[in-house]
Amino acid sequence: MGRGVSAVYLDTVRLPVAALGPDNPLPPLGAPKLVTPMVDTLAADPEMARNLAYGRPRTLLPYTVQDGYTRDLTDRDVPVAIVDNGILRAEFLLDFGGRMRSLVHLPTGRELLHRNPIVQPANLALRNAWFAGGVEWNLGTTGHTALTCAPLHAARVVRPDGVEVLRMWEFERGRELVYQIDAYAPAGSPVLYVHVRIINPNQHEVPVYWWSNIAVPETPDTRVLAPADAAFHLAYDGVLRRVPVPTYDGIDRSYPTRAQHAADYFYDIAPQRRRWIAALDGDGTGLVQSSTDQLRGRKLFLWGQSTGGHRWQQWLSPPGHPYLEIQAGLARTQLEHLPMPAGARWSWLEVYGLLTADVAKVHHHDWDTACAGTEEALHELVPRHVVDAELDAARQWTDQPPTQRLHSGSGWGALEQRHRGTDGDHSLDLPGTPFDTDTLGCEQQPWLALIDTGDIPAPPSRATPGSYQASPGWRQRLEHARDNWFVWLHRGVARWHAGDTDAARDAWHASLNATANPWALRNLAAHDLHAGNAHNAASTLLLAGTMLPYMRSLAVETLQALLVADRPTEALALVDRLPPHLRAHGRIRMLECAAALAASRLDRATRLVDTGIVVADLREGEDALDQLWFAYHDLRADSGTATEDHPLPCLYDFRMT
Template sequence: MVHLDTVTLPFAALGPDNPLPPLAPPRPVTPLIDASAAGPDMARNLAYGRPATLLPYTVQDGYTRELTDGKLTVAVVDNGVVRAEFMLDFGGRMRSLVHLPTGRELLHRNPILQPANLGLRNAWFAGGVEWNLGTTGHTPLTCAPVHAARVVRPDGVEVLRMWEFERNRELVYQIDAYAPEGSAVLHVHVRIINPNAHEVPVYWWSNIAVPETPDTRVLAPADAAYHLAYDGVLRRVPIPVHDGVDRSYPANGRHAADYFYDIAPPRRRWIAALDAGGSGLVQASTDRLRGRKLFLWGQAGGGRRWQEWLSPADQPYLEIQAGLARTQLEHLPMPPGAQWSWLEVYGLLAADAAKTGDWDSACTAVEDALEELVPRHLVDAEHDAARQWLDQPPVERLHNGSGWGALERLHRSATGDPSLELPGVPFDTTGDEQEPWLNLLATGDMRGPLEAPLSYQVTPGWRQRLEHAGDNWLTWLHRGVARWHAGEADAARDAWHASLAATANPWALRNLAVCDENADSAASLLLQAGEMLPTPLRALTVETLQALLAADRLRDALALVDGLPPDLRADGRIQMLECSAAIAEGSLDRAGRLIGAGIVVADLREGEDALDQLWFAYHERRDPTLPRTAHPLPRSYDFRMTES
């Protein structure tokens, strides 16, 4: 049975998107410095497919840490044995999976929804099963709506279908979740469609959050794993014992860690997180979904702090994950017009022999129990049979996602390209964000007030339309963004100068500042852009303060803060930058008031060490003769991923 429901929980609203185009390339939490452990195939995949920017997406950084009770729409799949909930306004994430006969929740069902800066577009939240399509990191669609509908298979089984158009790669993805009568496992059939006439780099990981207890054991059918340490070195390490520690028990890990299990091709693809009694969630799939991974925050202060930042402190979690490649650092080449699909199954597994004993016998026990729960040949057969109904049109629309797929369908259809005419996943609704681009399609022109653009387009097809549109400040602005994304920096600057020449505007000034290699002139451009706005914009203020600090214009930075309205002065990131400027300028009383009151940076980035560096910089400036141990880092400022 498939139906809609609502859940009530405390959540922090996402707030408005940042209107400034993200011109920099995506920044990994840990840059890959040494990949010498990779074989030839992996090395190729590691070097392949990195996007120049996250455009055409905008950044989602308008949230706070103020939680308010509210209702969220979920879609439910329930066959009387398993019950799953999917969050349709948040990437279709599976929020909950309950084994009804025992009443056991198999996932980390986060009782709050608190965005934090761990996603590609910044906003991300912990819990459930996240469907990641795009590039290394949490998908751009993790905090965005998806289309959803009810589909009825030829045999009468109801299916929850969710789909969207991923704009950075121009791919369609389709998720069909269902539970046949009597099935003890939830079935999730995933299909990726490349509607383009060119090869596309593809990245997919299903990220599964599960409860972490002192005796949780994670198992996968491998005897080695690839581990990326925070020193940027990719290492192939033995599993389960590495550096004298049994890593199959995540509670043994002191620091945050990724372990990508190296599963040999003949083995069945699965991963399980089991409790002391040998029971817990198992995820298995058909062979295309090759990779499996364990992620843990670790038991050190920084890892525990991240846990409570994302979820209640008494409900720690870890992630078991499944992906197309062996590691999350890789992309795979998807041929023109190709369709890739696989079937995942999720359920409660009980394997008494897996709770103790050596690794091999524990893995064998899980494989035996998995074969009894859902035989491998039946999963393969179920995947093959899905071809009969994957393109079947929905019988009932449950939820509307974004209008970008519909806009792209219209854009392609105008040139005789039917590649997005997909009856099983209809793209047929547009919204306010698409209006300027619909006008460009209809009139060949683009006009608008001097307000910040709500959206961008950078693909070759849209760039061609922009280059042939009428000349005005807005068209030149968008041309510059598309040119920059294409790697044509000089042509982008020319476009932004032309935008300014047509009509003075802060948005072209800001873009010119971002690509200005001179810190002082970049800061001046940003100050000029800010002066043109009727009210300060948080994102522009943050960039201006960062530029002023880089240019060592400390008094200008503090003067800018002094002139801000109270709401921006209270913003945690702005306070952090103000404190940094005050320390460097020698205004230690000012810095002390800020750091003593407690700076809370709502969008602190994963791996960002700014708060601990700020704490120690302040105390070292006050008395450089004292060691750091004289002023221990407060727990509220400890987000360190390592000891150093």
Template sequence: MNSALTLSVLSMPTAWVGPVNPLPPLFRAGDPHVVADLGDADEELSRNAGYGRVSSVMPYLMQDSYGRERTTAEHRVAVLENDVLRATFLLDAGGRLWSLIHKPSGRELLFSNPVFQPANLALRNAWFAGGVEWNIGTIGHTPTTCEPLHAVRAVRPDGTPVLRMYEYERLRRVVFQIDAYLPESSPVLLVHVTIVNPNDHEVPMYWWSNIAVPQGENVRVVAPADEAYRFTYDKTIRRVAVPESDGLERTYPSRAVNSSDLFFDIPAGSRHWIAALDGAGAGLVQTSTKRLAGRKLFVWGKHTGGERWQEWLSEPGQGYLEIQAGLARTQLEHLPMPAHAQWRWVEAYGLAQADPVAVHGDWAQARAAVESGLDELVDATGLDKELLAAESWVDSAPVEHLHSGTGWGALEHRLRVAAGDHSFERAATPFPEHTLGPEQLPWISLLDTGELPAGDVSTPPPSYQVAPEWGPLLEDAQGWLPCLLRGVLQCSSGDVEAAEKSWFASITEMPNAWAWRNLGALFVHRGEHETAVEAYAKAHRLAPGLLALSLEYVGLLLELNRQAHALAVIAGLPAEHRQDGRVRLFEARCAVDTGDLARAGRLIDEGIVVPAIRESNVALSDLWLGYQAKRGGPIAELPRDYDFRMHPRGE
């Protein structure tokens, strides 16, 4: 068949992401990617690992209101198809490549999750497992992973339809563009990526294509490297031999004991690729042009916590692993992207087939066999030619609008044009005015009139801005709301003293929970705990019905060992909030700490489910073990439902 691009819907059991948390994440929470010990890192890796780190994910708001109840729902998808492959993309979820089917064999090459279940693994909290995720901006799962992307139809000169997905990334203030296409009879899906830095300054840049594939007992991950950097949850970088180090085989994920990252150190001049092949020597291979230099293997490990995480993200029996490709050698790094630069590369995805005896034998033979099969599928010269040929069409205007992303690109375009900056006027990636919505409307008013709408003081602002161009406009505007928003911008730029003054000015204009809460978060950041408790108490009195605020308040009280105060706050919450898993966890912790074991036992036996429990968070296992210790006698086995530990034992 000729290559085709169509729109469709995909039905699956779904737990929707839900509305955003309206409280701005002013200070970044614990980051599992922070490097505590550079260990064996070389000079380049050490430099990049310390470059470009962000203090928060502002101006994005957190996505943490999802649950665990699923209903069958329809997801809008785009489908690319030729006579060899069928590729399905989730348009409302970061443009995720959700499925890649090899039609002659009927084989699904990716881990196409049978459910859509968010969990707390991304920069904004909500993340879901499966397919190929496009990560941009800063270290971690991208802010756009649970957001819609703009999608349009473009056309190559030979008539091949192109699915173009793009968005404005607010953290780095760049535009990214993904052009996916399947030429007639092509055995590989081609994905051309463009990142545009429209700014007058350098920005730290990060990109990783995160590929989930099924895990089986005989699956081996092969890449063209003899050494790798290994990073585990002790946050130390270690250089190890591949395929074996410390007596352990690293390239068979099913044999891994603990969760870990393995970043293959591909020698200069080598072709860049990675494959996950089964016992028959077949499976997904990913390759690219040279700019996408890094390759990684992530495994959950064969321990209860790792297995529990896979069940949490999918269903029992749905094990998977991740093979990934990125701009830097590791995911612990940012690279400097010059002002007004455009970075481009081409990726290819397809079915690799090689001699299984070679694939599962000597490492050098395995690499040679896979690379030979890859060359037959798509050779390096062919990809380089594809990248060069794309220059004739990749910047062309689309021929049809297919799907709308967010309105932030349209607003950024307005902001820049008002300053005489036309850098957002790219034909390939239009940001239509019709995408502007409630989140952008206050900023349009500020830009057009110099004032913000008065706003209901009992309702939190729908959005925030941290770009410096908004600062002068907020300085000139009058009222409690401009003072509040100005403080957030100042805090994000590092001027916390000015932020404090702005929030107190907001309260002077009109007492409001949002400024008091921000002051509370600032005082916590400074270690001024007494003042923080007072600020949170005032915020909570003004907005007692906001669960997100109650959780922050109670969490602070627990950190300060004020269990009686925390229980009093919990007792005053609405009944439906007291049933939230996070509140029940806090209540049980208080009960254990105060010796009320009957209360703790009741909560634990009824079951405490925390949908947004964070990767590497051990609060549930600590609760159980603490409860058992207080009871005395033999400690019962930790229930599987409470075990989310990522590193229960060393290797």
């Protein structure tokens, strides 16, 4: 493509992909879990302390959990959108949150991002499924967005000056926000512009979280630079520390390969400084990201050089493709939410490009010299005033209707528009980000019936519920619907999300009284677990399992409850009743091994440990496998079996510290 042309078009890329599989139909009634629970926030100033305590959601509802994937890769054609101006070529995965998978500097052929050669989900996101690489757009609550493995709407927009723009948008159901990502590269531009807008269509304040997570290649001489002399450091001990940059504890942490363990470094950038972060190699070249001032935070995440860190890298990306992340967010850390006023619209502009800086300055021992040299090169690439002016100019076209639809996201925005419109609320009638009625699908049908008729027909009692609604507006509709077991089930879910746990329990009992069903039983078991009654919860889950004997997620929850209730023999008996394909599932094998150890069944535990346990959805920070390994060898020693010190094998080493 010529250097004078800017274009947006569709393409496909053939990739090995592990299919997501079906969503887990059980509503996620627990609170979202931080990878690193905070135990010490004394380093936070008053503003940060307020943001840390603000905005935590009670559940992930109305979303369901994406845990149906495996580690089996199959080649498939994946739809992508391309932004190309002859200098930069950016590739966006439309079925995976609009992630920018690749950014190539065409004159040199250099890939600026960690372009993962596979799409392998793993348990790192709010809804479980996440994959490594590229630039991920995170809106919602602390963690990887609920839409990271979901399709977005996409269209081509042609600006008044003829520049083609890739527009991606969606309705984020957890916070009930609309977000819009406009990516473009004008003719001759050495940087990709990404204009982001968040719209709060509600008549109330909403807690907001945004981080652009940028994966870049990690080499032995990569240096990460940002205009700060201090950072808020979070390791996996739950302590937030304010530490000097770049050298902390005798190690220059701006070179990520010198750090042993996984950690976050949130740079404390002074308000007047330009916002930027760069990952530059031994020659002083690499990716730079900068933005207008509203995108305040910058962060370095690294896996570290421990066995566990290397294991995680190879779990997510093939060997030989190490990466780190440089990130940018609205707050100073990823542990915070910011209050977004009713009806507000927030916009900022990000830029991405190849930076070539003076190598002697980039790798200078004096940090101020290194940062000044990097910022000088950034100014040559794209001056700060140019980025600010581009944001100002964007106001002329961000509401411009799409020129051509390229891809469809979910039907939830169209449903919400219908839901609000019946009450005269037209806050989702947004010409720049239309939610067309032809995007409504099967998941939305019960809720359309509730809008149109005031009722939801009850399906057979073992039919999968499929989807949920939990906002106050939808809860009100549910409370006024005609009673049946299905309506009572959903009333309970909405009440639980609102924090009315006793009323939720009453609704689920009413659902059971109307029609015996496994879904209400499972939710009542969750209520018992919440109340600390693991014994009752386990018994209730066993009963639900008689109605759904082939549901993996229910079997997993039942085994977990039996172990908490100290009923390992019953857990082993349940495993024995499961069909072979469920018994072979990695998480069930792990729970079976834990039950065998608790029941002193060394023979059974040995068979499982020796043949290998691979848990496809092992959660980031989860220490179940290493605890299992050491508990197994402790039991062998107690039983009189000769044993010596047994270091944790790489297969089971996912330790973050």
